[in-house]
């Protein structure tokens with residue numbers, strides 16, 4: 715029986731990126747770092763971007779980690795026009811390309827993850843049928859009370875999302891790097907054919923970020939121990955011959971939480987796979 719997963723970390727670079735990549739390297743855990751191009755403030759977060767703090771990302775490339783695109787300013791795609799979304803992606807892409815060149819490493823994968831998982835349609839991550847059949851699944855995937863809306867998107871938003879997907883495919887973005895993902899909903903919806911990276915399990919580590927305290931009010935998992943229990947209780951993560959895509963974060967003030975959760979997964983015999 716094997717339990718395998720691809721580890722993805724959002725919101726680099728931070729003050730902790732060097733420590734985090736050193737820690738992962740020591741544990742022999744491969745990962746994708748989805749990076750933000752420009753410094754931004756969002757809710758209570760104050761993150762550095764590649765333009766402020768590129769060294770840890772160049773060093774991450776040198777250490778063998780894969781760098782993905784998490785847009786320029788981490789804004790929600792449903793609030794941006796098509797042209798604005800493309801600009802957000804292209805500016806960051808150029809920075810990532812330059813860092814690969816500086817590091818002298820060939821780039822094998824173009825990976826992209828939308829901030830807040832907003833792919834142009836707000837909280838409606840995937841297409842849905844007229845009966846809204848995927849709504850229940852959205853809640854399964856993300857849990858209730860998160861910062862997403864479950865309002866159905868407008869026709870224009872859906873069209874924008876499809877146009878962005880077409881753009882990403884033309885530019886060579888793909889999820890082929892994540893091989894054999896077993897999560898049912900991933901296979902049954904557009905997630906497996908998407909050009910951008912989605913995920914099948916969230917560590918929800920960001921909920922333990924001290925800056926997010928006000929948002930934890932109605933949240934089911936109020937402690938690190940509870941988040942470890944969430945890992946233990948997840949049926950997909952622990953099913954036989956499973957392959958998942960796991961989401962965690964590189965945030966300031968979160969190094970201990972994020973590494974504890976990753977460590978806990980390893981202790982549960984979840985093997986982290988190299989993006990090949």
Ligand SMILES: [Zn+2]
Nearest residue numbers: 724725829830
């Ligand atoms: Zn993010």
